[in-house]
Amino acid sequence: MTAGFRLALADLSPTRQGEVQAALAAVETADAPVPAAAFRALQDPTMRSALEGCLSEAGRVLLCLPGGYLSGYDDGVAERLARDGLGVLPPDDRAVLALVLLLCVAVPRSAGQVSGTSWLDAKPTSYLELDRSQIPNTRVRESVRRLRHCGLLRFGARKQILPGPQFARFTEATSDRLWEDLILLAAPSGVLADVIRRRRTARRNVPTTSTPSEPGSRTDPAAGEPKET
Amino acid sequence: MPEPTATAVGLARLRAAGVQARPAGAAYGAWHAASGRAGRRLVDVSRPGTAGRVALGWADGAEPVGGAHSGVERVSATPVLGLTFAAVLRACWADRSEHPFPGRLTTESRVLAAVASTGLMPPSTAEAAQGSVRHQKGALRRLTEAGYIEVDRPYIRLGTQVALWSEVQVAALRVIYQQLPSVTDDWFEPAAATAAPAADDADWAFELINDDDGLDAWEGW
Numbered sequence: 159m160t161a162g163f164r165l166a167l168a169d170l171s172p173t174r175q176g177e178v179q180a181a182l183a184a185v186e187t188a189d190a191p192v193p194a195a196a197f198r199a200l201q202d203p204t205m206r207s208a209l210e211g212c213l214s215e216a217g218r219v220l221l222c223l224p225g226g227y228l229s230g231y232d233d234g235v236a237e238r239l240a241r242d243g244l245g246v247l248p249p250d251d252r253a254v255l256a257l258v259l260l261l262c263v264a265v266p267r268s269a270g271q272v273s274g275t276s277w278l279d280a281k282p283t284s285y286l287e288l289d290r291s292q293i294p295n296t297r298v299r300e301s302v303r304r305l306r307h308c309g310l311l312r313f314g315a316r317k318q319i320l321p322g323p324q325f326a327r328f329t330e331a332t333s334d335r336l337w338e339d340l341i342l343l344a345a346p347s348g349v350l351a352d353v354i355r356r357r358r359t360a361r362r363n364v365p366t367t368s369t370p371s372e373p374g375s376r377t378d379p380a381a382g383e384p385k386e387t
Numbered sequence: 388m389p390e391p392t393a394t395a396v397g398l399a400r401l402r403a404a405g406v407q408a409r410p411a412g413a414a415y416g417a418w419h420a421a422s423g424r425a426g427r428r429l430v431d432v433s434r435p436g437t438a439g440r441v442a443l444g445w446a447d448g449a450e451p452v453g454g455a456h457s458g459v460e461r462v463s464a465t466p467v468l469g470l471t472f473a474a475v476l477r478a479c480w481a482d483r484s485e486h487p488f489p490g491r492l493t494t495e496s497r498v499l500a501a502v503a504s505t506g507l508m509p510p511s512t513a514e515a516a517q518g519s520v521r522h523q524k525g526a527l528r529r530l531t532e533a534g535y536i537e538v539d540r541p542y543i544r545l546g547t548q549v550a551l552w553s554e555v556q557v558a559a560l561r562v563i564y565q566q567l568p569s570v571t572d573d574w575f576e577p578a579a580a581t582a583a584p585a586a587d588d589a590d591w592a593f594e595l596i597n598d599d600d601g602l603d604a605w606e607g608w
Contacts, residue, residue, distance in 0.1 A: 167426055179426045181448035187451040189458045196458020215425035217399030217442070235391045236401045244403045261409050307532055323462070 165208040172328055174199075178208045178344075181227075186218070189309070189323045191226030200227055217245035223326060224276070230327040247305075250293065255299035255310060256317055256343060257291055264340045277333070282318030394421035401443050403465075405534050406432055408549050409439030432550040434489045444551040466508040470568060474501035475536050475562070477567035479545045486557055488550040492542045494576060499523055501568040 167175055174336065181199035195378045199205035201305050210220045212220035217235035231239070239245055266272045272279045288298045302319060305311040309324035328336070334346065338354045345351055391399075394417050401407045401418075409431070410418055422429045422443060445451065453461045464472075475498050479490035480503040502523055527543070530536045534548040552560075 167424060175426075176449065179446050180452070182426045183445055183449055184457075184459045187461070189463050190460035193458055194458075212424070212426040215395060215398065215421050216427065217395040218402075232391055232395070232400060235396055238391070238396050239400060239403055242400065267534040271535065287394060350400060 164211045164214070165204060167212055170205070174208075175203055176286040178205050179210055181205075182212050182229075183214075185220065185227050185229045188228060189231060190324060191228050193226040193327060195224075210224055217365050219329060221327065221329065228327050230332075232336055233329055233331045236329075237331065246366070250297050251301045251304055253291075253293055254288065254298055255305055256340070257293075258311060259290060259321065259336075260344060261287055262282050262319070262321060264337075277321045277328070277336075278323075280321050282314045282320050284318055310371075392437070394419075394581075398422060398425060398427075398443060401441065406440050406442045408479045409433070409441050423512050428506060428581060432488070432547040440547070442530055442547050445553065448555060450553055450556055457517070459597060465526075467522050470502050470505065470507065471498065471523050472530050472535055474547075474568040475527075475543055476497045476545065477501065477564070477569045479543070480567075482565070483561050483564045486552070487560075488545050488547075490545045490549075492544050494541050495524075495527065495538070495543055496541070497570060497574070497576065498527070498543060500570045504570055505568050511521050 167178060170178065177199045181197040184197060194200040199209050211259040213220055213229055217232050218229045219232050221230050263277055266281040271281055288297050302311060306322065309322045312320050312322040314320045342351050343352060394478035397418055398421055409415060419429050426446055428446055430442050431443045447478045453459055475493065478486060478497055478501060480487040481491050527538060530540050534545045534546045535543050540548045
């Protein structure tokens with residue numbers, strides 16, 4: 159299959175369409191990477207290409223992870239949703255999540271206490287540790303509850319707090335950006351923080367190119383923004 | 388990396404928000420077509436007499452599966468969550484020959500009474516009983532956040548996630564309809580159930596903030 163060529167769902171036989179849709183439902187809803195062995199459409203390159211096509215139609219991408227596959231948001235789509243305020247955490251939840259990531263991932267990783275590179279390779283923290291922050295205890299608990307419900311945090315043994323399954327759904331770019339944000343938070347005066355800020359400024363200053371109008375494109379009036387009826 | 392199309396952004400927004408206003412004119416057709424290409428289906432989740440709303444459902448026969456042999460790992464719902472939702476479903480699903488959505492209104496007290504009627508309760512001390520009611524109310528909040536129910540105190544109705552159920556899924560639930568928790572026909576709705584929320588509702592909400600952990604680790608389950 160040539161690069162850029164992607165099969166559409168409708169190009170497949172009904173049986174194979176069913177296989178692709180079954181794998182689609184799995185990677186979209188599972189709480190852990192779906193093993194390729196569980197679905198033919200994850201093993202077969204043709205059907206996997208069609209699966210990627212399905213995801214792309216909904217602004218999603220297929221992520222190949224240790225242990226299997228999951229779906230995540232396309233980076234451009236995620237950026238657009240965030241600009242529109244969708245999926246943006248309220249300040250308290252953002253602060254608590256940042257604290258958990260610092261305590262569970264960033265600090266242990268820099269101290270050599272966790273060896274993996276995934277957000278889920280983490281050292282647990284506790285309410286006791288979080289209560290040492292400047293965030294009032296009741297608000298910490300409320301934030302942890304909300305973050306658990308949306309899968310960004312989870313409880314481990316003895317109610318210890320850890321990053322949740324949704325962290326497996328980050329693209330590489332999103333994961334890198336989050337890691338950079340933690341560096342800017344934890345060591346804003348450091349050399350690495352300076353490099354990150356320069357790189358981001360340079361990226362913002364790169365002029366973007368416009369794309370011609372095509373069916374389903376941003377400039378296609380048939381695919382305009384939804385209106386109240 | 389090519390720019391995402393407007394329909395891709397639209398469907399992504401729909402997925403993230405859960406429910407959106409039904410797009411007008413040609414845009415609706417574009418969303419409908421795109422959802423088909425995405426292996427999904429656009430579902431009308433409007434209630435009678437309200438503005439049109441849509442959500443992203445699954446193609447018939449392609450609903451998400453779970454279970455030990457499916458290869459798909461899922462966090463299981465707690466028994467109190469499942470039982471509470473089952474009670475809401477039964478109370479709102481008047482005619483099992485129909486799809487349960489939109490269904491009819493029920494009340495929180497009826498739901499709690501239905502759960503209590505199952506006999507699946509902790510030891511009947513006053514403290515334990517109060518704890519179980521607290522956890523059921525916590526379950527109602529979790530179900531609201533997940534879109535399975537909508538609460539407009541004191542009333543409860545089924546949420547838009549139920550509207551997404553396919554006929555296959557509804558048919559499976561019809562089989563166990565009579566086993567869903569419910570109260571008997573002569574159950575009497577307390578007058579207080581339709582009054583304004585009592586002051587102690589704020590107290591239980593505060594306790595939940597500090598004790599939501601109990602929803603997942605309630606002794607006896």
